[in-house]
Amino acid sequence: MTDTTVSAAPGRVLRVDAERRRQAVLCAAAAVFLDEGLDAPLENVARAAGVGIGTLYRRFPSRDALVEAVFEAKMAAYADRTESAVESAALDAWDAFASYVRDICAMQISDPPFGAILLKPMQGSALFAGAHARALRAARRLVQRARSAGAIRDDFRDTDLYLLVAATAALVSEPGPVPAAQAAPRLADLFLDAVKGPAA
Numbered sequence: 569m570t571d572t573t574v575s576a577a578p579g580r581v582l583r584v585d586a587e588r589r590r591q592a593v594l595c596a597a598a599a600v601f602l603d604e605g606l607d608a609p610l611e612n613v614a615r616a617a618g619v620g621i622g623t624l625y626r627r628f629p630s631r632d633a634l635v636e637a638v639f640e641a642k643m644a645a646y647a648d649r650t651e652s653a654v655e656s657a658a659l660d661a662w663d664a665f666a667s668y669v670r671d672i673c674a675m676q677i678s679d680p681p682f683g684a685i686l687l688k689p690m691q692g693s694a695l696f697a698g699a700h701a702r703a704l705r706a707a708r709r710l711v712q713r714a715r716s717a718g719a720i721r722d723d724f725r726d727t728d729l730y731l732l733v734a735a736t737a738a739l740v741s742e743p744g745p746v747p748a749a750q751a752a753p754r755l756a757d758l759f760l761d762a763v764k765g766p767a768a
Contacts, residue, residue, distance in 0.1 A: 589617070589619055589623060589627070590627050592617040592618060592619065593613065593614070593617045593619060593623075593624055593627060593628070593634070594637055594638055595617070596613050596614075596616035596617035596618075597613045597617075597634055597635075597637075597638045598638050599616060600612050600613045600616055601635070601638065601681040602679070602680070602681060605680075605681065605684070606631075606635060606681050606684055606685070610624060610625075610631060610634070613634070635685065636696040639681070639682055639685055639696070640695055640696050640699070642679070642682055643682075643685070643696055643699040643700055643703070644695070644699040646675070646682075646686075646699070646703050647699045647700070647702040647703035647706065649668070649671060650668065650702075650703045650706035650707050650710065651702070651706040653665070653667065653668040653706070653710050654706050654709045654710045654713065657710055657713040657714055657717070657719075658713065661713055661714040661716075661717035661718075661719035661720075661767075662714065662717075662719035662720075662764070662765075662767070662768040664710065664713075664714070665710060665711075665714040665719055665720060666760050668710060669729075669732065669756055669759065669760055670753065670756050670760075672686075672729075672732070672733060672736070672756075673732075673736055673752045673753055673755070673756040674752075674753075676733070676736045676737060676740055676752065677736075677740060677748055677749055677752050680737070680740045680741065683733065683736065683737050683740065684737060686733050687730075687733060687734060687737055707726055707729060708726045710726075711724065711725070711726040711729070712726075714765075715765070717765075717767055718765045718766050718767030718768075719764075719765050719767055719768050720763045720764065720765045720768070721763050721764070721765050722765070724763050724765075728763070732755070732756070732759050735755060736752050736755060736756075739751050739752050739755065740752065
């Protein structure tokens with residue numbers, strides 16, 4: 569019994585250490601991506617995590633794999649938020665749509681790297697890709713409900729939301745005379761005013 573305990577303990581320690589290093593890499597990557605963008609050198613991530621670049625690549629064989637692991641939970645939360653907007657649209661289509669648009673804007677301001685992922689998402693991780701697909705389906709349903717209720721223009725398409733995301737990303741990455749924190753909500757308000765339907 570003692571031998572079993574002794575032989576099992578090193579394995580457990582190794583697994584705990586490996587998971588600790590993995591979490592350190594994920595935390596470091598989140599901070600580096602926020603400061604330097606998604607194209608930041610992975611050497612900077614490894615340095616911030618206190619591991620070698622070889623250790624990083626053993627756990628995350630590509631940049632996309634690392635990015636997906638960092639933002640997997642956030643993509644799932646985004647999908648949940650979009651589905652929640654669809655449900656709310658059954659009661660008040662305009663309020664649900666407008667709140668969703670403003671939330672997208674706020675999210676891009678607070679986390680520009682995630683906004684960049686929405687523009688060009690990766691598809692390698694099954695969980696990440698599944699959450700992204702779920703968000704897209706919900707966004708289409710939200711637009712359909714809002715359009716059917718007359719809350720938004722008849723010619724509005726779900727792909728028009730992409731235009732807003734792209735425009736907000738540009739404001740965040742290349743701020744002009746007005747800070748993005750002020751300009752992006754203003755852009756969202758102008759967008760909503762432009763797409764408002766007769767029943768809004």
